[in-house]
Amino acid sequence: KNEVEQSPQNLTAQEGEFITINCSYSVGISALHWLQQHPGGGIVSLFMLSSGKKKHGRLIATINIQEKHSSLHITASHPRDSAVYICAALNAGKSTFGDGTTLTVKP
């Protein structure tokens, strides 16, 4: 069992749908990091959180420390949201990554 598990592995949605990507971890963390990687593109940090909830535009990230679980939500999804979303459990400077969720949003 991986120390960081993401689900689903692949997700296809219609434009406008509400998207949820889940991340469960079994390691101790100082923070949970959500990253976005577009096909052939670089990696962008979306959120880093250690408690509660953060919101940026249409993206929302939540974390439940007791349950060792985090979710990334995308409201009103758009084709440009199509990318791989990766969660990482951060312990000081060392990250353990999930395998990523490939999101495809169809127009």
Add this chain to the structure above:
Amino acid sequence: GAGVSQSPSNKVTEKGKDVELRCDPISGHTALYWYRQSLGQGLEFLIYFQGNSAPDKSGLPSDRFSAERTGGSVSTLTIQRTQQEDSAVYLCASSLVTGGEQYFGPGTRLTVT
């Protein structure tokens, strides 16, 4: 600079040769990280530096891999006697402090033939 830069962007080398990959972090960022992403695989932590402290090398896959960070800024990842399984994209990131938001470079695509 405006962001994290890495060079070269692409490197093709023959099996058994040594390679050096360079990372220029964002000015003022004290923490620097190296990661590897093999084709079709997830991200893998290699090493991180925080200021003048000893680096955390726990992710380096073998003793053929080493990294240094000079003057608390530029970092070089060296792979000796490259093997085909070393082929991957090597990514560098930096953050203002350890545990802070990380900014990623564009990566170096290494191909070992």
